Amino acid sequence: MKFFVDTAEIDAIAELNDFGMVDGVTTNPSLIKKSGRDIIEVTKEICELVSGPVSAEVTATDADTMIAEGRKLAEIADNIAVKVPLTWDGLQACKTLTDEGKMVNVTLCFSVNQAILAAKAGATFISPFIGRLDDINLDGMDLIEDIRTAYDNYGYETQILAASIRTANHIAECARIGADVITAPPAVIKGMVNHPLTDKGLAAFLADIAAADIKIL
Numbered sequence: 001m002k003f004f005v006d007t008a009e010i011d012a013i014a015e016l017n018d019f020g021m022v023d024g025v026t027t028n029p030s031l032i033k034k035s036g037r038d039i040i041e042v043t044k045e046i047c048e049l050v051s052g053p054v055s056a057e058v059t060a061t062d063a064d065t066m067i068a069e070g071r072k073l074a075e076i077a078d079n080i081a082v083k084v085p086l087t088w089d090g091l092q093a094c095k096t097l098t099d100e101g102k103m104v105n106v107t108l109c110f111s112v113n114q115a116i117l118a119a120k121a122g123a124t125f126i127s128p129f130i131g132r133l134d135d136i137n138l139d140g141m142d143l144i145e146d147i148r149t150a151y152d153n154y155g156y157e158t159q160i161l162a163a164s165i166r167t168a169n170h171i172a173e174c175a176r177i178g179a180d181v182i183t184a185p186p187a188v189i190k191g192m193v194n195h196p197l198t199d200k201g202l203a204a205f206l207a208d209i210a211a212a213d214i215k216i217l
């Protein structure tokens with residue numbers, strides 16, 4: 001399973017990258033706004049830090065402008081994945097940019113039918129949003145499972161990039177289902193290490209180390 005980090009914060013990306021935990025990065029307009037940085041500048045910096053795909057999202061809603069924006073974003077670095085929304089215009093932009101050899105991430109996917117359309121348009125990645133479905137009392141994980149089945153039924157090569165991940169449990173479930181990639185905020189990825197029995201076991205070992213004065217160095 002590949003790990004993408006869902007942030008535009010350079011320090012947070014660098015910290016996880018040093019641990020070998022970063023296979024790529026995803027950004028969106030809200031994350032760029034949160035960073036307070038210029039989209040081109042911050043995206044360039046991320047691409048210099050990370051060798052895997054870095055998703056940068058278009059701002060237009062019509063296909064022609066999305067294509068022009070996608071071409072400009074792709075000039076930033078070879079590892080840019082142009083992110084387009086799952087609309088007819090977005091799918092048209094996906095097809096054109098894919099035909100030009102660019103990676104495309106089709107975002108804001110909330111149904112299997114949308115995911116099939118993105119695969120047929122040649123998307124490199126499809127981004128189904130788990131948390132936002134959970135937010136409206138639907139089951140985001142069912143969508144990941146259904147897209148996995150549909151893509152396997154027909155051999156679509158588009159990678160399932162599970163997005164809008166809010167908990168470490170979401171990541172474990174995505175691994176069980178076979179999502180190709182997850183993208184999550186740094187805090188959620190770091191939270192995967194937590195287990196109360198690890199904390200309890202370590203506390204007991206530390207107590208015995210102190211009691212028996214065990215020393216290695």
Ligand code: E4P
Nearest residue numbers: 006026028131132163164165
């Ligand atoms: C990533 O590509 C998405 O934009 C992101 O995961 C959305 O997450 P959110 O629903 O928590 O904003």
